[in-house]
Amino acid sequence: IRGIQAKYGQNSVGGITSSRCTNEEVYVVQKWVRAAAGNNNVDTCARVCHSPTGYGLKTTLGESAGTQTFDSVMHSDVIIVVGANPTVAHPVFASQMKRRLRQGAKLIVIDPRRIELVESPHIRAEHHLQLRPGTNVAVINALAHTVITEGLEDTAFVAARCESEAYQVWREFISDASNSPEALAAETGVAATDVRAAARLFAGAGNGAIYYGLGVTEHSQGSTMVMGIANLAMATGNLGRDGVGVNPLRGQNNVQGSCDMGSFPHELPDYRHLSDTATRELFESEWQVSLDAEPGYRIPNMFDAAVAGEFKGLYIQGEDIAQSDPDTQHVHAALEAMECVVVQDLFLNETAKFAHVFLPGSSFLEKDGTFTNAERRISPVRKVMEPLSGMGEWEVTCALATAMGYPMSYEHPSQIMDEIARLTPTFHGVSYAKLDQLGSIQWPCNEAHPQGTPFMHVDEFVRGKGYFSPTPYVATEERSTGRYPLLLTTGRILSQYNVGAQTRRTRNMVFHAEDRIEIHPSDAEVRGISHGSWVGIKSRVGETVLRADVTERVQPGVVYTTFHHPASGANVVTTDNSDWATNCPEYKVTAVQAYPVSEPSRWQETFRSSNAEQKSLLAQAIAPGQEPAES
Numbered sequence: 001i002r003g004i005q006a007k008y009g010q011n012s013v014g015g016i017t018s019s020r021c022t023n024e025e026v027y028v029v030q031k032w033v034r035a036a037a038g039n040n041n042v043d044t045c046a047r048v049c050h051s052p053t054g055y056g057l058k059t060t061l062g063e064s065a066g067t068q069t070f071d072s073v074m075h076s077d078v079i080i081v082v083g084a085n086p087t088v089a090h091p092v093f094a095s096q097m098k099r100r101l102r103q104g105a106k107l108i109v110i111d112p113r114r115i116e117l118v119e120s121p122h123i124r125a126e127h128h129l130q131l132r133p134g135t136n137v138a139v140i141n142a143l144a145h146t147v148i149t150e151g152l153e154d155t156a157f158v159a160a161r162c163e164s165e166a167y168q169v170w171r172e173f174i175s176d177a178s179n180s181p182e183a184l185a186a187e188t189g190v191a192a193t194d195v196r197a198a199a200r201l202f203a204g205a206g207n208g209a210i211y212y213g214l215g216v217t218e219h220s221q222g223s224t225m226v227m228g229i230a231n232l233a234m235a236t237g238n239l240g241r242d243g244v245g246v247n248p249l250r251g252q253n254n255v256q257g258s259c260d261m262g263s264f265p266h267e268l269p270d271y272r273h274l275s276d277t278a279t280r281e282l283f284e285s286e287w288q289v290s291l292d293a294e295p296g297y298r299i300p301n302m303f304d305a306a307v308a309g310e311f312k313g314l315y316i317q318g319e320d321i322a323q324s325d326p327d328t329q330h331v332h333a334a335l336e337a338m339e340c341v342v343v344q345d346l347f348l349n350e351t352a353k354f355a356h357v358f359l360p361g362s363s364f365l366e367k368d369g370t371f372t373n374a375e376r377r378i379s380p381v382r383k384v385m386e387p388l389s390g391m392g393e394w395e396v397t398c399a400l401a402t403a404m405g406y407p408m409s410y411e412h413p414s415q416i417m418d419e420i421a422r423l424t425p426t427f428h429g430v431s432y433a434k435l436d437q438l439g440s441i442q443w444p445c446n447e448a449h450p451q452g453t454p455f456m457h458v459d460e461f462v463r464g465k466g467y468f469s470p471t472p473y474v475a476t477e478e479r480s481t482g483r484y485p486l487l488l489t490t491g492r493i494l495s496q497y498n499v500g501a502q503t504r505r506t507r508n509m510v511f512h513a514e515d516r517i518e519i520h521p522s523d524a525e526v527r528g529i530s531h532g533s534w535v536g537i538k539s540r541v542g543e544t545v546l547r548a549d550v551t552e553r554v555q556p557g558v559v560y561t562t563f564h565h566p567a568s569g570a571n572v573v574t575t576d577n578s579d580w581a582t583n584c585p586e587y588k589v590t591a592v593q594a595y596p597v598s599e600p601s602r603w604q605e606t607f608r609s610s611n612a613e614q615k616s617l618l619a620q621a622i623a624p625g626q627e628p629a630e631s
Contacts, residue, residue, distance in 0.1 A: 001013055001037070001313050001315075001340060001404060002404055002405075004312045004313045004339055004340055005037070005038075005313075007312075008310065008311075008312050009310075010037070010038050010039055011039045011041060011296070011297075011310075011311075012310065012311055012312045012313060013037050013039075013041065013311070013312065013313035013314065013315075013340075014033060014037070014039065014041025014042060014043075014296060014297055014302055014311070014313070014314055014315070015029050015030070015032065015033045015037070015041070015042050015314065015315040015316070015317065016042070016043055016044060016045070016299060016302075016314065016315070016316045016317060016319050016321065017029045017030055017042065017043075017044040017258050017261070017263040017317050017318075017319075018044070018045070018254075018258065018317040018318025018319055019044060019045045019046060019250075019251070019252040019253070019254050019255040019257075019258045019318075019319075020252055020253060020254060020318050021254065021258075021317060021318045021361075021369075021393060022254065022257075022367060022369025022370055022371060022381065022394075022413070023254065023257040023258075023260070023261050023369060023370045023371065023372060023378070023417070023420065024369045024370065024394055024413040024416040024417060024420075025317070025367075025369060025392075025393045025394045025397070026044070026254070026257065026258045026261045026263060026317070027261045027262070027269070027416055027419075027420055028394050028397045028398060028401075028408065028416060029042070029263075029315065029317050029397055030042045030261060030262045030263050030269075031287065031401075031408065032315070032397055032400065032401045032406075032408070033296075033315075034283075034287075034289075034291055034292075035287045035289045035291075035401070035406050035408075036400075036401040036404045036405070036406035036408070037404070038289075038292065039292055039296050040265045040266070040274060040291075040292055040294065040295055040296030041265060041296035041297045041302065041311075042262075042263055042264075042265055042296060043263065043264065043265055043296075043297070043298050043299045043302070044258045044259065044263035044264070044319075045251075045252070045255070045258070045319050045324070046255050046258060046259050046263070046264075047264075047298055047299045047300075047582070047583065047584060048218075048299070048324065048325060048326070048584060048585050048587075049214055049217060049218065049250075049251045049255065049584070050214075050217050050248055050250060050251065050255055050259070050584075051217070051222075051264070051579070051582035051583070051584045052216075052217040052222030052223040052225070052226050052579050052581065052582050052584050053217055053226055053248045054259060054264075054271065054582070055223040055226070055581045055582050056222075056223045056224075056225070056226025056227040056229075056230060057226060057230060057246065057248075058271065059223075059227055059467060059469055060226075060227050060230035060231065060234070060466065060467050060468070060469055061230055061239070061246070061456075061457060061461050061462060061463065061466060061467075062457075062461050062462030062463025062464070063271075063456060063457075063462040063463075064259065064271050065248075065256060065260075065376050065456070066245065066246065066247045066248050066256075066374050066375055066376065066456075067239060067240075067244075067245035067246050067247065067455065067456040067457060068209070068242075068244070068245035068247055068375060068454075068455060068456075069375050069377075069442070069454045069455070070093050070096060070374075070375050071096070072209065072242050072243055072244070072245060072247075072454075072455070073093075073096055073097050073100050073209060073211075073243075074096065074099070074100050074243075075207055075242045075243030076100060076105050076205075076207050076208070076209040076243045076244070077105055077106065077205040077206045077207045077208065077243070078105065078106045078107075078108065078201055078202050078204075078205035078207075078208045078209075079097065079100070079101070079105055079106070079107050079108070079208075079209050079210075079211065080108045080110065080202060080208070080209070080210045080211070081097075081107065081108070081109050081110070081111075081117060081211050081212075082109075082110035082111070082136070082140075082210065082211075082212045082213075082215070082216055082229070083110065083111065083136065083212050083213050083214065083215020083216035083217075083225075083588075084111075084211060084212055084213025084214070084215060084216075084249050085111070085113075085115045085116070085117070085213070085215075085491060085492070086117070086211070086213075086249060087115065087116045087117060087120075087494070088116075088491075088492055088493055088494040089213060089249070089251070089491070089492045090213075090249050091494060093249065094117075097211075098122070098123055101122075101123050102122050102123070106126045106201060106205070107123070107124075107125040107126060108125060108126060108127045108129070108198045108201065108202060109125045109127070109128045109129070110129045110131060110136075110139060111128070111129075111130065111131075111215060112130060112131060112132065112133050112215075112489055112554070112555065112558055112560075113130075113489075113491075113518075113553050113554055113555075113558075113560060114128065114130070114552065114553045114554075115553075126198075126201060127194055127197060127198040127201070129188075129190045129194060129195065129198060130189070130190065130555055131188045131189055131190050132187075132188060132189040132487070132555075132557070132558070133487045133489045133558060133588055133589045134219065134220075134475065134476040134478065134479070134487070134588075134589040135184075135187055135188040135189070135473075135475075136215075136216060136219060136221065136225045136228075137221045137224050137225050137228055137471055137472075137473040137474075138184045138187050138188045138473040139184070139188050139190060139195065140225060140228035140229060140231075140232060140471070141174060141179040141184070141228060141471060141473055142179060142180065142181040142184045142188070142190075142192075142195045142199075143195060143198065143199040143202070143232060144174045144179075144199075144228070144231055144232050144235060145174050145175065145176075145179040145180050145181065146180075146181060146195065146196045146199035146200070146203075147199050147202075147203045147232070147235055147236060148171055148174055148175050148235065149175055149180075150196075150199075150200070152199070152200065152203035152204070152236070153203070153235045153236065153237075154235065154236055154237030156237070157234070157237030158234065158235065158237075161234070161239075161240075161460065161461065161465065161466050162234055162465055162466035162467070162468060163465040163466065163467055163468070166467050166468045166469070167468045169468070169470065170231060170468035170469065170470050171468075173470040173472075174231075174470075179473075180192070181193075181195035181196055184473070187473075187475070189555070202232075202236065203236050205236075205238075206243075207238065207241075207242070207243030207244050208233075208236055208238040208244060209238065209243060209244050209245055209247065210229055210232070210233055210238075210245070210246050210247065211247045211249055212226075212229060212246075212247070212248055212249065213248070213249045213251075214251060214491075214587070214588070215489075215491075215588055216229070216248075217248075217579070217584055218579075218584055218585060218586060218587040218588045219476065219579065219584075219586050219588055219589060220474075220476045220477070220478070220577055220578065220579060220580060220586050220589070221473070221474060221476070221579070221580065222579040222581075222582070222584050222586075223579055223580065223581035223582055223584075224471045224472075224474075224580070224581075225471075226248075227469040227471055228471040229246055230246055230466075230469075231468050231469065231471065233245070233246050234466045234468065235468075239457050239461075239466075240455065240456075240457045240458045240459070241455065241458070242455065245455070245456075247374070247375075248374060249374055250373065250374040251498070252498065253371050253373065254371045254372060254373075255374075256372045256373060256374055256376060257370070257371055257372030257378075259271075260372055260424075260426075260427075260443070261420070265295045265296035265297060265298055266295035266296075268280070268283055269420065269423060269424045269427075270423075270424040270425055270426055270427070274291070274292075274293050274294070274295055275293060280293060282423060283423060286419065286422065286423055289406070297311065298583050299321070299325065299583075300576070300578065300583050300585075301583075302314065302334070303325075303330060303331055303334035304334075306334035306335070306337045306338050307330070307333055307334050307337055309337065311334075311338070312337075312338050312339045312340065313338060313339060313340040313341075313342075314335075314338055314340075314341050314342065315342045315344070315400075316341070316342065316343050316344065316345075316351060316355075317344045317345075317361075317393070317397075318344065318345055318346075318361060319351070320345075320349040320350050320351050320499045320501055321335075321351050322335060322349075322350040322351040322353065322354060322566075323349070323350040323351070323499045323501075323563075323566045323571065324498070324499045324563070324571070325571065325585070326571050326574035326575060326576060326585040326586075326587060327541050327542070327571070327572075327574060327575055327576050328542065328569065328571045328572045328603075329541070329542055329572060329603070330541075330576065331571075332354070335351070335354035336354065338354075339356075340356050340357070341354050341355045341356050341357075342355065342356070342357045342358075342359060343355040343357070343358050343359070344358075344359040344360075344361050344393060344396065344397075345358075345360075345361045345501075346360075346361045346362075346363060346501075346502070347501055347502070347505070348618070349499075349501045350499075350566050353610070353611075353614050359393075359396050360387075360388070360389035361389075361393055362387040362388070362389060362392060362393055364381050365383060365384050365385060366383050366384075366385055366386065366387040366388065366392070367381065367383050367387070367392055367393070367413075368380075368381065368382055368383050368392075368412070368413045368414070369381055369394075369413050370417065370435065372443070375442060376442045376443050376453070376456075377440050377441070377442045378430060378435065378440060378441045378442070378443060378445075379435075379439075379440040380432070380435045380436070380440070392413075394410070394413060394416065398410065414431070414432040417430065417431065417432060418431065425444070425446060426443045426444040426445070426446060427443060427444075427445065427446070428445070428446035428447060429441075429445040429446045429447065429449070429450050429452075430443070430445050438451070438452070442454055476577065476586065476589050477577055478575065478577050478586060478589045478590055478591050479591060480557065480591055481591060483593065484538075484539060484540065484591035484592050484593050485557070485591075485593065486519075486523065486557060486558065486559050486591070486592050486593065486594055487557060487558050487559070487589055487590070487591060487592070488537065488539070488558075488559050488560070488561065488573065488574075488589075488590040488591075488592045489558060489559075489560050489587075489588045489589065489590075490560065490561055490562065490563055490570060490574070490587050490588065491560065491562060492562055492564070493511075493512050493562050493564065494511075495508040495511035495512045496508060496511075496512050496562070496564035497564075498564070499563065499564060499566070500564035500565060500566075503564070504564070504565070512562075512564065514546075514547060514565055514568065515546060515561050515562045515563065515564055515565050515568035515570060516546055516547050516548065516549040516561065516562075517535050517537060517546040517547070517548055517549065517559055517560070517561045517594070518549045518551050518553055518554045518559060518560040518561065519535070519548055519549070519550055519551075519554065519559050519594060520550075520551070520552060520554050520555060520556045520557075520558070521550050521551075521552065522556050523556055523557065523559070523594070524548065524550045527594060527595055527596065528596050529548050529550070529594065529595075529596050530548065530550065531548060531549065531550040532547060532548060533547070533548050533596060534546075534547060534548070534596065534597050534598060534599075535547070535548045535594050535595070535596060535597065536593075536594065536595050536596070536597040536601065537559070537561075537573055537592050537593075537594055538573065538592060538593050538595075539573040539574070539575060539590050539591060539592045540575065540591070541572075541573065541574075541575050541576070542569070542572035542573045542603060543572065543573065543601045543602070543603065544568065544569035544570065544572045544573055544601045544603060544604060545569075545597055545599070545600050545601045545604060546561060546568060546570075559592065559594060566607070566611075567604060567607060567608065567611075569601065569603055569604055569607065571587075572601075572603050573590055573592060574586075574587055574590050575590055577589075
């Protein structure tokens with residue numbers, strides 16, 4: 001790594017932190033990048049999932065996190081679920097929400113697919129706004145337009161809690177006829193009467209709560225949509241108490257924590273910008289090093305710079321970017337262009353095939369540390385056995401920093417948390433002793449909130465007054481054309497987790513042995529596609545082949561697939577289009593064509609050949625008597 005920096009410059013290396021590792025492990029990796037490597041080229045998987053949440057909620061409410069506890073849903077009267085499928089992606093929370101729905105709470109689903117929450121045993125949504133992919137902002141604006149123009153807003157809440165001038169600007173914007181449900185119906189595909197009925201139901205609720213997922217953030221207007229959700233919650237007075245709130249459903253066990261720990265290239269821990277001199281000096285004093293005030297590369301920037309020959313070294317902690325990131329062929333080209341790719345993980349995943357160095361990770365059973373979930377709850381994990389590799393992941397990172405000439409020495413992860421608490425206002429009161437005493441803590445936990453904070457923004461917003469941000473709808477560049485007439489959107493399934501690096505090694509494979517492409521019967525019929533047949537899926541950047549699932553879960557003109565199996569190549573067809581503010585990829589909208597085929601795509605043939613070669617090389621390298629870790 002030092003050699004690369006000597007040859008290509010200090011900014012030629014960087015790191016990616018994991019949303020599956022502990023806060024302490026993530027913290028030392030971002031510290032390694034900034035203090036040992038001497039730049040800010042650090043990013044995390046939240047870049048490709050919930051980075052718009054951070055931007056949108058920070059702008060409007062002042063804090064980059066959800067507002068409630070999960071148990072808060074038991075006090076909700078009307079629940080909006082938008083761009084999320086909790087039944088399969090967040091089943092524990094979904095069970096709690098269904099319990100409340102069975103007690104009489106009303107449900108509004110905003111989703112291009114007919115997900116199980118729309119209608120299933122004992123559960124039926126009052127409204128399903130089955131919008132076209134890419135039109136989220138148009139729908140949220142139409143809902144807010146109805147609230148304002150029909151006089152349904154909570155004027156007392158807005159007057160007491162929100163910036164008056166910003167509210168008046170937003171109110172004039174949202175009241176314009178161009179934002180009416182009638183004006184936007186042709187764009188969204190949702191009847192104006194349905195939008196108005198849903199808006200009236202939500203605004204009339206005693207307690208209205210909004211829960212959203214990656215179907216909100218993974219769009220070209222992901223940040224705009226998050227701000228739109230916050231605007232609607234403020235306009236209806238649904239913040240600052242039990243049963244309400246704006247609640248992002250995170251994609252992995254420590255997405256929230258990895259963001260809290262300073263994993264973005266422009267922010268230090270606690271979402272403080274590098275340009276703030278006082279914050280930078282605080283960390284410089286603790287770390288005994290000068291910090292670069294300029295933001296570093298985001299993950300997409302790293303890939304582009306690698307292909308350009310300017311970025312040559314990457315330390316990847318617990319992320320499988322070769323499978324999970326969009327435009328797979330571009331990602332692979334970037335990894336192949338680097339001179340030192342270091343992968344630290346539990347398994348030899350797809351990214352490990354490009355690694356020059358593999359550092360073994362450790363499971364939750366082998367480590368002490370903390371995770372922070374979507375409700376800002378910091379929970380302890382305590383090891384029951386020593387790491388099989390002989391070192392904890394944080395110890396490996398510290399050893400690497402020390403070898404590079406920047407000593408990082410801790411005797412226990414609790415000391416890392418103590419450092420985090422010293423430097424991070426929202427964590428000032430967090431310690432392993434307090435976690436052992438209370439079991440878990442929701443940040444902020446500090447002098448003002450020594451026992452933690454179940455509900456955010458109770459008396460005032462973190463930023464003081466709530467900020468209404470205008471959210472003009474701008475259609476995505478990924479739109480259906482004569483050449484690519486269908487819109488592909490992606491999601492998960494219950495039996496597989498994320499890219500499947502863990503769950504594909506279990507018996508869950510009997511439930512989901514392959515990724516399939518859902519297609520509406522009318523679209524299948526005109527293309528000569530039958531249920532179970534092979535289908536070619538082609539976009540402007542790539543092509544793959546999947547087996548057809550002909551179903552009415554998707555609407556005409558929309559196709560849907562999951563991304564749990566590397567050989568499926570789902571991200572071979574997703575593009576580099578991204579959110580305007582954060583570069584979060586637009587996984588949820590890709591213009592494609594579908595057609596019957598009888599053989600795998602060229603990319604899949606190359607993948608299978610390469611995969612067989614990798615397994616052969618691995619078998620040759622394994623010592624006699626050892627079992628190879630399947631990739």
